[in-house]
Amino acid sequence: MAERNIELNSVIELQRHFRFQWEPAQQAHVLLYPEGMVKLPGSAGEIMKRVDGVATAEAIVLDLEKAFPGVELRQDVMEFLEVAYARGWIRAKQD
Amino acid sequence: MQGAGSVQSKINNPLWLLAEVTYKCPLHCVFCYNPVDYTQYGPELSTEEWLRVLREGREIGCTQLGFSGGEPLMRDDLEIMVAEARKLGYYSNLITSGVGLTEKRISAFKQGGLDHIQLSFQDSTREINDFISSTKTFELKSKVAKLIKQHEYPMVLNVVLHRMNIDHIQQILEMAEAMGAEYLELANTQYYAWALVNRDQLLPSREQLERAEEITNQFRARIGDRMKIYFVVPDYYATRPKACMNGWGSVFVTIQSDGTVLPCHEARMLPGMTFPSVREHDLRWIWYDSPGFNHFRGDEWMKEPCRTCPEKTKDFGGCRCQAYMLTGDAANADPVCDLSPHHDVVTAAVAKAQQAQTKAATAKNTAAQPIVFRDDKNSRKLSQKAQPETT
Numbered sequence: 001m002a003e004r005n006i007e008l009n010s011v012i013e014l015q016r017h018f019r020f021q022w023e024p025a026q027q028a029h030v031l032l033y034p035e036g037m038v039k040l041p042g043s044a045g046e047i048m049k050r051v052d053g054v055a056t057a058e059a060i061v062l063d064l065e066k067a068f069p070g071v072e073l074r075q076d077v078m079e080f081l082e083v084a085y086a087r088g089w090i091r092a093k094q095d
Numbered sequence: 096m097q098g099a100g101s102v103q104s105k106i107n108n109p110l111w112l113l114a115e116v117t118y119k120c121p122l123h124c125v126f127c128y129n130p131v132d133y134t135q136y137g138p139e140l141s142t143e144e145w146l147r148v149l150r151e152g153r154e155i156g157c158t159q160l161g162f163s164g165g166e167p168l169m170r171d172d173l174e175i176m177v178a179e180a181r182k183l184g185y186y187s188n189l190i191t192s193g194v195g196l197t198e199k200r201i202s203a204f205k206q207g208g209l210d211h212i213q214l215s216f217q218d219s220t221r222e223i224n225d226f227i228s229s230t231k232t233f234e235l236k237s238k239v240a241k242l243i244k245q246h247e248y249p250m251v252l253n254v255v256l257h258r259m260n261i262d263h264i265q266q267i268l269e270m271a272e273a274m275g276a277e278y279l280e281l282a283n284t285q286y287y288a289w290a291l292v293n294r295d296q297l298l299p300s301r302e303q304l305e306r307a308e309e310i311t312n313q314f315r316a317r318i319g320d321r322m323k324i325y326f327v328v329p330d331y332y333a334t335r336p337k338a339c340m341n342g343w344g345s346v347f348v349t350i351q352s353d354g355t356v357l358p359c360h361e362a363r364m365l366p367g368m369t370f371p372s373v374r375e376h377d378l379r380w381i382w383y384d385s386p387g388f389n390h391f392r393g394d395e396w397m398k399e400p401c402r403t404c405p406e407k408t409k410d411f412g413g414c415r416c417q418a419y420m421l422t423g424d425a426a427n428a429d430p431v432c433d434l435s436p437h438h439d440v441v442t443a444a445v446a447k448a449q450q451a452q453t454k455a456a457t458a459k460n461t462a463a464q465p466i467v468f469r470d471d472k473n474s475r476k477l478s479q480k481a482q483p484e485t486t
Contacts, residue, residue, distance in 0.1 A: 017211060017249045021184055025108050025156030032186035034211045034249055034278060037110065037158055 006057055006081040010092035013053035018089060020048055031089055038089075047080050051090055057081055106344070106383055106392065108156030112185075113349045113360070116145065116162060116176070119169040121194045122232065123468040124217065126255050126290040126297055128360055129165065132478035134471050137353040142172040144373065146179050148350055151378035153183040157348070160185040165352070168195035174203040181208025188213055190253075193239035194232055205246050212243050213251040213280075219266035223259060240274045251278040256307065257290075257297035258448070264307040268314045268324075276322055281311060283329040287361050289469045291420060292477065296466050298448040304332060331441050335406065336413025336429035343391035343415060348382060356381045358388055361416040365425050391415050396426050400434045 006012065014020060019032045020040075029045030031038045040048050046067070050060040061077045084090045118133040130136075140148065149160070160180050167173055168191055180187040189204065189212045196212075204212075214236065217224040221233040243250055252271050254260075260267070264281070271279045283304070284290045284297050299307075311326050318324075330337050340347045340359045349357040354372040357363055363370060370387040371380075382388055390396065394407055401412040412418075413429020421430045422437040430437040467473050 016247075019186060019210070023156070023158065025154075030158065032158055032210075034188065034251055035159070037186070 004082065005085045006078065006090075006092055008056065008058040008061075008078070010057050011053065012051045012055065012057055012060065012081065012090050013093045014051055015088055015091055020051070043076070044080065047077055048084070048089075053093060107346065109152070109348045109382055110157060110346045111159045111161070111348065112149075112152040112157040113161045113163055113347070114145065114148070114167075114176075115164055115349060115351050115360070116140075116167050116173070117169045117352050118165040120165040120192070120469070121169075122166065122192050123470045124255075124289070125293045125466050125468055126257055126284045127469040128285065128287050128290065129469065130361070130363060131288050131292065131469075131474055133165075133352075134474040135478045136351065136355075139170075139352045140350075140354050140373070142175055144354065145172075145176050148354075148373050148378065149176065149179055149183055149185070151373070152348070152350075153185060155379050155382055158184075158186055160187040161190050162187065163190040166192050166194060168200065174200070174207055177204050177209045178207035186210050188251075191215070192232065193236045196239045196242065198242060201242050201246050205248075209248075211251055212248050213253050214240060214243060215253045215255070216267075216270070217255065218260040219263050219270040220260075223263070226259075237274075244275055249278065250274060250276040251280070252276040253280040253282060255282050255284055256299070257284045258299040258303065259297070261299045261303050261307045264310050265314075268311065271322065272318065279322055279324045280327070281307075281325065282327045285330065287416060287420070289467065292467050294444060295447065295464060298329065298331060298444060300449050301332065301445070302449075304328065330414075330417075330429075330431045331445050333431055334433040336410050336417075336431040338410045339414035339417075339429070342411045344382070344388040345392075348378070356385075356388075358391075359414075359416065362387075364416060365419055368425075391425075398426055398428070400432075400436075401428045404434065 017033055021030060021032065023030045026039060029040045029048060031040060031048065046064060047060065050063055055063070057078065061074050064073050064077060065071065081090065117139055118129055118136065152160070162173065162176065167189060177187060187208070187210050189209055191212060191214060193214050216236055224233040224236070240250065252274065254267055256264075267281070268279070283299070286294050286298070290297060308326060308328075311324060315324050344358045347359065349360050350373060351357065351363070354374045355363060355370050356373060356378065357370050362368070368387055368390060371385050373381070376385065394402065397407065397412055401407050413431055415425045417431065418427045418429050419425035421440045427437060428435040430441050432438065
């Protein structure tokens with residue numbers, strides 16, 4: 001079992017020097033950083049949109065379940081957040 | 096939304112915009128990739144013109160923006176451009192030697208929303224740094240590096256490698272670590288423009304290159320995630336060409352100081368081609384419809400061995416400018432490729448570099464041919480050489 005870096009009660013924020021925004025030309029959310037860009041289509045963009053340095057992982061799950069009712073999203077979201085952490089996009093906020 | 100033409104629908108939007116806002120520079124680096132004839136260019140774009148170009152670039156999809164030059168800090172309206180870039184949604188980068196980066200200016204950039212700064216260093220030693228750039232800037236650069244940190248910018252260091260500094264690789268790596276660099280680009284000189292003029296003095300030997308790579312790999316293993324290190328080999332030592340600009344007119348657009356728009360930094364040298372200016376056309380037309388940008392798109396233009404090569408979709412035949420400079424025809428395969436019938440011009444240069452190395456006892460032994468510093472006087476001289484009909 002891989003180590004978990006993002007817990008349900010972790011407040012999630014973008015890593016320093018990353019910026020998340022909507023790109024009209026791409027019709028997709030993107031993540032911008034020095035020398036690069038990641039396109040975040042569909043659900044990836046929906047999750048990252050909610051990473052604001054205030055919401056916990058759990059709050060993000062609940063908000064998504066509200067936006068897309070009838071779908072159990074917890075596991076998918078937590079898996080995505082782990083991937084995003086591993087790629088250096090996000091981190092758990094330290095207070 | 097991207098126009099109606101059938102060709103246009105197949106062309107991706109650009110992602111990178113490089114704004115070479117001025118060719119003025121306080122340094123005189125011998126490996127500079129700026130055009131050698133920059134002194135012959137028309138007047139620089141005004142502030143208003145640059146702001147319009149930035150808007151047009153954003154409208155066609157550019158997200159990454161580099162402010163470069165010359166030394167972009169030579170423009171005193173850079174703060175205005177930076178702020179506008181942020182408003183437009185660019186992720187912007189200042190590519191600088193650091194000369195002229197004061198506390199006041201960096202604060203204004205931070206406030207305006209500049210995202211990062213790439214600081215160039217010529218070497219880890221004052222002696223070589225000052226010699227290569229023909230100026231006294233080492234201490235100033237060290238101070239600027241501190242300023243960049245203080246303003247919480249990621250520290251992106253760029254060191255151009257060549258025969259005279261590549262043996263200092265260990266010190267360069269340690270310098271980067273001491274500065275707290277998060278990114279280090281060890282970019283071996285690519286032989287264009289001023290670097291091509293000085294190639295015999297700059298191309299390292301194979302032995303130097305292998306040693307530098309080995310030391311870099313050891314350092315990388317030790318430092319781990321703390322510093323991301325890119326080691327760019329000189330393509331003369333490769334057997335396949337680089338996928339130059341990720342393909343002609345594919346993602347990258349350069350705007351020169353006088354408004355000329357190019358698919359790469361160097362393309363203006365290509366004979367028989369015209370590249371439009373933002374003073375006469377908008378960027379959308381230039382990107383999608385101008386003959387210059389469409390000329391080497393796709394693979395229709397390719398000759399053998401590229402035309403039937405299975406790797407053509409990977410490297411696009413390499414670099415058009417290098418093909419022109421070394422073979423006289425921009426549609427030839429980049430001669431770096433060992434399948435190119437002109438590959439011997441590259442192996443000859445490489446062979447020469449091995450000999451020169453054994454002869455040159457010290458790093459500063461610059462052989463018989465004098466090294467040519469990038470400055471206005473030499474630019475005028477080289478322009479006359481390149482275009483006798485205009486003199």
